[in-house]
Amino acid sequence: MTTSTSDPRDPIRRRAADLGFDVCRFTGIGASWPATARLQAFLQAGRHGDMEWMAATAERRGHPLALWPQARSAVVLGLNYGPETNPLDGLALRERGLLSVYARGDDYHEVLKGRLKQLGGWMAARLGGDLKVFVDTAPLMEKPLAQQAGLGWQGKHTNLVSRDFGSWLFLGVILTTADLPPDPEEADHCGQCRACLDACPTAAFPAPYQLDARRCVSYLTIEHKGPVDPDLRPGLGNRIYGCDDCLAVCPWNKFARAGREQRLAARHDLAAPPLAELAALDQEAFRARFARSPVKRTGRDRFLRNVLYAIGNSDNPALVPAATARLDDASPLVRGAAVWALGRLLPRPELLELARAHAGAETDPDVRVEWERVQSA
Known part of the structure; x- marks a missing residue:
C-alpha cells in the first residue's frame, strides 16, 4: 500500500490561477494577532475619523475567529492591478482629475467576488465543509492575513507590499472549516526605506506603520462625508478619488508588472478626465x-x-x-x-x-x- 504525498493546496492553486488570480496562499487562523492590538490603538486614538463602522465592528474585526468561530484555515488570494505607467505623472495635469489606479476600471469588489464564489464552490465540492468569501466588505482584516499567508508584508504605509507585485495587489479571502497546511509567513523587507512616508502630501503617517486616516487623501476624498479641513485641501492637489502616492513610490514596484486583468484596466474616460x-x-x-x-x-x-x-x-x-x-x-x-x-x-x-x-x-x-x-x- 502506498501513501499519497500530494499537497491538497496544489489543486486549489491551479484552479485559482485558472480563474485569473495571480497568487494563492494559505494560513491557519488560530493564533493570536499583533494586528488586534494595532486596531485597538488606532481606534482609541480616533484615527478612524468618521468611519464609525470600524469602531462598531471592532470586536468581530479583531480576529477571524471572532467573525466566524468555526473557521480553521484561510485561503488568501491576490490579483495584480499594477498600472502600465507611473500614476503620479497625472499630478502635473492640474486641469484634469486624478483617480486612484484601482478606481479607473470596473469595481474590483465585483470582479473578485464573482471569482471567489467560483473558487469557493469548487472547493466545497472537492473538500466538503463550509466556507465564506470576503472582498473588503466585511469586518475582516485581509492585510494581516495576507502577511501571515506569505503574500507580502504590511509596509510602513500600512498597505501590503509584495516582492513580486510591489504595492499593487487586490486581496480576497476564503475562510473555510477545512484544515489546510499553512504557507510560511512573509518577513518585513522595508529596511530603512521611508519613501512612502515622505511622499504623503498631507503627512498622514505619524510614525512608520501608523496611519491617521483623518489626514489621508484616500479617506478624505472617499470616506469623509463633510467639508474637508481647509488646511488639508491644498494637499489634495488634483486627486479627486483616492491617492496612489505612497504606493507608487515604493521601491519594490520595480519588480512588479502591469496587471493583465482587462476589466480592471483603466477606462479611457477615467484615466485623467x-x-x-x-x-x-x-x-x-x-x-x-x-x-x-x-x-x-x-x-x-x-x-x-x-x-x-x-x-x-x-x-x-x-x-x-x-x-x-x-x-x-x-x-x-x-x-x-x-x-x-x-x-x-x-x-x-x-x-x-x-x-x-x-x-x-x-x-x-x-x-x-x-x-x-x-x-x-
Missing part, C-alpha cells in the same frame, strides 16, 4: 459615467466636492466658469467647495462681487462659513 467636464455632472450623468466603477459608492455630491477642490488647486482661471456654475448647486457640500475654489482663483474684486450676489441668500451654515472665510482672507 477634465475637471470642467466632471464639475458639470448632474446625478443622472454621474450614475451613468461611474456605473461600473467603485466611484459610484461615494455619490455625486462628495465626488463634485473633490472636483471643486481640485479646481481650486489648479491655478487655472479658465476653470472659473466651471466652479461658478456650482454656486447654485442643490448640494451645500458642492456649493461650499465651489466657494473655496473661487476664493483661490478669482481676483479679490471679482470674488467680492460674487459674494454680494450669493452669500446673503445662503442658508446652509457650512457654506456661509466658506463665504465668510474667503471674504475675510
